[in-house]
Amino acid sequence: MSNCHTIRSLLAAAILLAVPAALVACGDSTDPTTDTNEEDSITDTLSNPDSVADTNPGDDALPDQGDEGSDSAIADSSFNDAGDGLADDIAIDTAEQDLPDAGCLDSDGDGYGPGCASGPDCAPDDATRFRQMSLYRDRDFDGFGSLEAVQVCVGGNTPAGFADDGTDPDDNAPSVFPGAPEVPDDGKANDGEGEDLKAATATNALYVVAGSSDDNDGSRATPLGTIGKALVVAQAGGIDDIFISRDSFSESITLFDGVRLHGGYDEATWTRAANQFSRITGTTGVTVTVEDAVVALDGLEIRGSDDEVLVQANPDVTALSLKNSTATMFNDVVAGSSVALGAPSAQALTVTGIRVEGSQLHMNGCRVGDGGPMLSVYGGTGPVSQGIESQGILLVSGSVRSIGGTLGFGASMTLSDFSGSAAGSVKARGILVQGGNGILVGVDIGGGIEANVEDVSESGTVAVADAAVDGAGAEITDNGSLWLVNCLINGGLNKTFAEVYAQGTAEQPVEARGNARTSGVPVLATGGTMYMAHCDLYTENFSEAVADVSTTFGTKTPSTSVAMHLIQVREPATAKIVNSAGYSMVNSEKSSLISLEGLGHMTMLNSVWWDKGYEVCRVTNGVECLIPDGGLDSLAQLSGCDRASGNLIQDQLWGWWDSVNPGSPLLDGGINPESEGIGVFIDRASNARPKGESWDIGAYEFN
Numbered sequence: 001m002s003n004c005h006t007i008r009s010l011l012a013a014a015i016l017l018a019v020p021a022a023l024v025a026c027g028d029s030t031d032p033t034t035d036t037n038e039e040d041s042i043t044d045t046l047s048n049p050d051s052v053a054d055t056n057p058g059d060d061a062l063p064d065q066g067d068e069g070s071d072s073a074i075a076d077s078s079f080n081d082a083g084d085g086l087a088d089d090i091a092i093d094t095a096e097q098d099l100p101d102a103g104c105l106d107s108d109g110d111g112y113g114p115g116c117a118s119g120p121d122c123a124p125d126d127a128t129r130f131r132q133m134s135l136y137r138d139r140d141f142d143g144f145g146s147l148e149a150v151q152v153c154v155g156g157n158t159p160a161g162f163a164d165d166g167t168d169p170d171d172n173a174p175s176v177f178p179g180a181p182e183v184p185d186d187g188k189a190n191d192g193e194g195e196d197l198k199a200a201t202a203t204n205a206l207y208v209v210a211g212s213s214d215d216n217d218g219s220r221a222t223p224l225g226t227i228g229k230a231l232v233v234a235q236a237g238g239i240d241d242i243f244i245s246r247d248s249f250s251e252s253i254t255l256f257d258g259v260r261l262h263g264g265y266d267e268a269t270w271t272r273a274a275n276q277f278s279r280i281t282g283t284t285g286v287t288v289t290v291e292d293a294v295v296a297l298d299g300l301e302i303r304g305s306d307d308e309v310l311v312q313a314n315p316d317v318t319a320l321s322l323k324n325s326t327a328t329m330f331n332d333v334v335a336g337s338s339v340a341l342g343a344p345s346a347q348a349l350t351v352t353g354i355r356v357e358g359s360q361l362h363m364n365g366c367r368v369g370d371g372g373p374m375l376s377v378y379g380g381t382g383p384v385s386q387g388i389e390s391q392g393i394l395l396v397s398g399s400v401r402s403i404g405g406t407l408g409f410g411a412s413m414t415l416s417d418f419s420g421s422a423a424g425s426v427k428a429r430g431i432l433v434q435g436g437n438g439i440l441v442g443v444d445i446g447g448g449i450e451a452n453v454e455d456v457s458e459s460g461t462v463a464v465a466d467a468a469v470d471g472a473g474a475e476i477t478d479n480g481s482l483w484l485v486n487c488l489i490n491g492g493l494n495k496t497f498a499e500v501y502a503q504g505t506a507e508q509p510v511e512a513r514g515n516a517r518t519s520g521v522p523v524l525a526t527g528g529t530m531y532m533a534h535c536d537l538y539t540e541n542f543s544e545a546v547a548d549v550s551t552t553f554g555t556k557t558p559s560t561s562v563a564m565h566l567i568q569v570r571e572p573a574t575a576k577i578v579n580s581a582g583y584s585m586v587n588s589e590k591s592s593l594i595s596l597e598g599l600g601h602m603t604m605l606n607s608v609w610w611d612k613g614y615e616v617c618r619v620t621n622g623v624e625c626l627i628p629d630g631g632l633d634s635l636a637q638l639s640g641c642d643r644a645s646g647n648l649i650q651d652q653l654w655g656w657w658d659s660v661n662p663g664s665p666l667l668d669g670g671i672n673p674e675s676e677g678i679g680v681f682i683d684r685a686s687n688a689r690p691k692g693e694s695w696d697i698g699a700y701e702f703n
């Protein structure tokens with residue numbers, strides 16, 4: 001296995017080792033009485049006692065090679081003596097402050113290693129893992145494991161597929177786990193005890209049917225008419241369960257601590273079928289607000305306001321907002337907003353399905369998206385500039401765990417019939433992880449976004465149409481971390497259209513420009529850490545950028561760019577990709593299979609990529625193509641790569657995602673992901689892994 005990062009680290013270590021021992025000595029071999037910054041509190045075996053308190057304990061960690069030897073039991077955290085003014089140190093003090101500890105051999109830069117204060121490193125060539133932990137295998141990914149604990153080498157977060165707690169009463173049912181809120185009418189006791197709650201027979205519950213009177217008592221026979229009124233009555237009466245008919249409600253609500261909303265019910269029988277929902281569409285900027293509360297939601301369709309007047313006044317719409325709360329959601333639909341909007345008062349529209357701040361969100365089989373907001377502006381004199389930013393889930397801090405279901409984005413923009421210049425941009429994400437920890441298992445992520453800037457004519461001598469879209473299934477930034485397991489992810493079917501029709505005259509020719517920029521990527525890491533195992537990625541066939549520029553008199557400058565990648569990792573992000581596969585369907589110069597930009601940290605193991613024969617660049621750094629064609633043999637030598645092995649550029653021979661043709665490299669092509677600290681014991685269809693000789697690559701275990 002080639003290992004570029006280790007090579008770099010060994011180089012650094014070699015430089016260190018070349019330094020004479022005296023240079024890295026912390027203390028002083030003569031130990032004069034003037035020693036005011038001795039490193040240890042242990043009595044000297046030489047001439048003078050260490051009576052002076054250590055004023056710089058941070059440097060104690062170094063084995064004091066030149067000292068009395070009594071420090072050697074103490075590990076050094078990182079640096080040597082900060083300078084104690086002693087003769088033997090004077091010459092080297094400035095230098096040694098910058099020298100890594102010779103006693104701490106941290107080959108992968110995660111702060112762990114032999115002789116390091118933080119402890120040894122259970123994965124010396126993997127910066128994403130360093131602690132040996134005793135954890136339980138979590139087969140259904142609900143955060144609770146079962147059977148015997150196993151030893152796993154992990155990083156800062158408990159990995160997907162493992163749990164600290166081994167008491168899952170049913171490790172093949174993700175909707176059953178200790179402390180799970182009861183989901184009525186699903187045939188299961190969700191916390192593993194008692195019986196399934198049934199709406200038709202529940203006591204101490206309230207009922208809501210659209211069109212009923214809010215003066216009713218909220219019983220099954222005489223239900224309330226709004227969810228808002230039911231929340232008031234329930235809180236006052238100490239009632240936690242509210243059952244809601246499969247109607248549409250136009251209201252914004254704030255949930256109280258302990259409440260459980262159950263939707264999708266047939267009011268005649270108080271039973272519910274799959275894919276029946278109670279729809280709640282907001283009347284304010286946030287449809288459902290949860291703050292400092294523990295809540296449960298099932299069978300609901302929560303939509304951000306689609307009221308054009310309201311959104312124009314406050315063009316920041318969220319369907320569900322969680323702050324310092326815990327929410328458990330089963331079989332819900334959440335859509336940011338489907339508003340079709342003229343120009344908002346501000347020059348941007350921001351739409352979010354679920355916003356998670358300081359909260360724990362646990363989802364099972366939910367469908368979440370931006371709702372497909374549409375911003376259209378017709379006619380006027382430029383310059384005009386409009387933007388949409390949207391996301392299915394925005395994780396600011398806390399955690400999101402989603403098992404099954406979908407995540408989508410579908411925002412679009414049209415600017416039409418402007419003179420001078422017009423610019424429209426759409427940036428959309430299935431999930432944007434800015435902080436905290438997300439785990440998505442078996443989630444289908446994708447979408448499609450558009451920006452059309454059309455029929456722009458000149459104002460004076462200029463006519464410019466600028467259209468840009470930027471789509472990503474998942475983006476990890478800042479301090480976020482995200483685990484993607486058994487997911488099917490695309491970066492959007494993304495389109496831009498920039499159209500200029502200018503006339504001009506012989507006396508006043510027009511400078512006509514049309515810029516169309518399309519980008520899309522299933523997974524984008526611009527910061528934080530991304531872990532991926534057994535995912536299938538693809539870019540969409542019909543993504544395009546079109547610039548149509550014409551003038552009767554003047555210059556025409558059409559400019560188009562389509563940049564679609566399967567994976568994009570940008571410094572300072574860390575990304576680890578195991579047993580995954582991807583299919584690039586886009587033919588364009590700026591596209592690539594992998595974009596590895598700057599000194600990121602990417603590890604890629606046993607993954608298979610394919611480009612449908614277009615021979616797109618294999619690996620780009622965002623500026624130039626680093627591996628133009630052929631295989632990935634040199635991937636590990638690239639500066640942003642920590643580790644790479646077992647990767648192929650080859651047709652996966654997919655039948656569809658869930659089947660393969662004979663000879664597929666995916667069959668038995670993977671490694672045991674547990675050896676890389678990720679647990680994947682089932683595939684996307686909940687079949688056990690592995691089958692056959694080894695793990696199959698991709699989201700399905702085929703044979």
Ligand SMILES: [Ca+2]
Binds near residue numbers: 112126128
């Ligand atoms: Ca490590």
Ligand SMILES: [Ca+2]
Binds near residue numbers: 139140142145168170
């Ligand atoms: Ca479990």
Ligand SMILES: [Ca+2]
Binds near residue numbers: 140144168170172176
């Ligand atoms: Ca379970």
Ligand SMILES: [Ca+2]
Binds near residue numbers: 182183184195197
């Ligand atoms: Ca139940």
